Amino acid sequence: MSPLRRFLRTPEAFAGAILLAALIAMALSASLLFPGDPQAIAGPAMLPPFQDWSLPLGTDRLGRNVLAELFHGARTSLAVGLTAAAAALVVGAVVGTLAGFAGGIVDEVLMRITDAFQTVPSFLLALAFVSVVGPSLGIVVIAIALGTWTGPARVARAEVLSIRERDYVAGARVIGMHPLAIAFREVLPNALPPVLAMSSVIVAAAILTEAALSFLGLGDPNRVTWGGMIAEGRTVLRTAPFLSIVPGIALVLTVLGVYLAGEGIVETTAVRRGLS
Template sequence: MRRRFLQTPEAVAGTAILVLLAAMALAAPLLFPGDPLRIAGPALTPPFQDWALPLGTDRLGRDVLAELFHGARTSLVVGLAAAAASLAVGAVIGTLAGFAGGLADEALMRLTDAFQTVPGFLLALAFVSIVGPSLSVVVAAIALSAWTGPARIARAEVLSIRERDFVAGARVVGMHPLEIAFREVLPNALPPVLALSSIIVAQAILIEAALSFLGLGDPNRVTWGGMVAEGRTVLRTAPFLSIVPGIALVVTVLGVYLAGEGAVEGAAVRKGLS
């Protein structure tokens, strides 16, 4: 699987982009220590005019390159945390629904349907507007809108696994139903659920950027969406303020998708060979 992954051009390109993003996030406090929102020079310095400020400054004189690096930290934190939370919630609900069956299955699936009827971004927007903007609230809002897909896939996998011989053997030896569900069944149902992780990470990064663009991101953190919003007021005179973080968003989401596609393709090849 690893060899197949490395032989896929899109997977290699996606992985290289993600490694670069992770390096930017880790290097941000070392290369640009202190507050990235502090004034660093004259306002609206164009890129490549001052080598101490390679990407120039924004309307308030803040270093665009420092903001870009620190924004990578926010995007990674939100993407990974929201994906982990939504996968965990979805896997638990899907496992309970598929293993219990009957009324419990019906109730949990109708709850899932109710969440799926509301567009994810609108649900996140309403949640953040009510609770208040902060990084943890943004992560919770994105997870609240993204857990339904993993829940449905987990339920489908559990329905096919719960009738297998090893599950019947666990019942015979007297294991508790919940122990069977989460210790024996769920680990075997996880691979298809985890295949959604790249999609959820990409969606989380985009939703966080959109919320920040609307002024609903964490005001104490640099975000790429906030940088795009900051540059829209001077789009004619200083378009680089919106173009630079916009390109970063596009490249990051593209890298996540490419790496995810490579991982799925490698897993499919491994399953076919086995």
């Protein structure tokens, strides 16, 4: 059975794949279905859902189309989650590989730097960084990556410590390969699977962190975000709760989809290793 079929036969993986497919479809179709500025006024303010079928989810207190904002917010969440996770995994894998393969003083220095980053909660680190540098999409991605690279670094280091003593690594040393070439061409590819298994957790955490920063007014002001939509609806929660409930449900379903898909990948990989 192919890995894809094995993945889709896992109930949680199938549910996660459906939710992620919906998120990706929303992000890719946002500009096609809702061209122009999603923050432009589209109708009367505070229009309830299902009152006007040209505005199926109604409008916010400024008269902006909630459905258009929801679709464009999916693009922001997906971009931040994937980019921040990729940055964290790359930095963590490089640091962990260097620390585990070099050992000695290099290992000590890199691990003490990792410890220093881990002593600060990731959200507080992101909050402080964005507050100092200023809110923009790139800065938010960097801020989230700063707080999440330490986990992949420790996992990569642990894997490299066990791999560096194997025979093929000793053979690469004997034939005169440069230590960095051995570390990144021979050792790192075999240490990556456990590191990549953390990607779903990091993506979900990145999406939640971006939403929290936007909720606090520290997101990119030029982009629609689900956290910003929730914060916008907070001021009229009694009279128009849908303004916070709709993006809140989208955020919950997205994070749930990422977690379920990640669990499916881990289970599929475990089954495949057991068969091999």
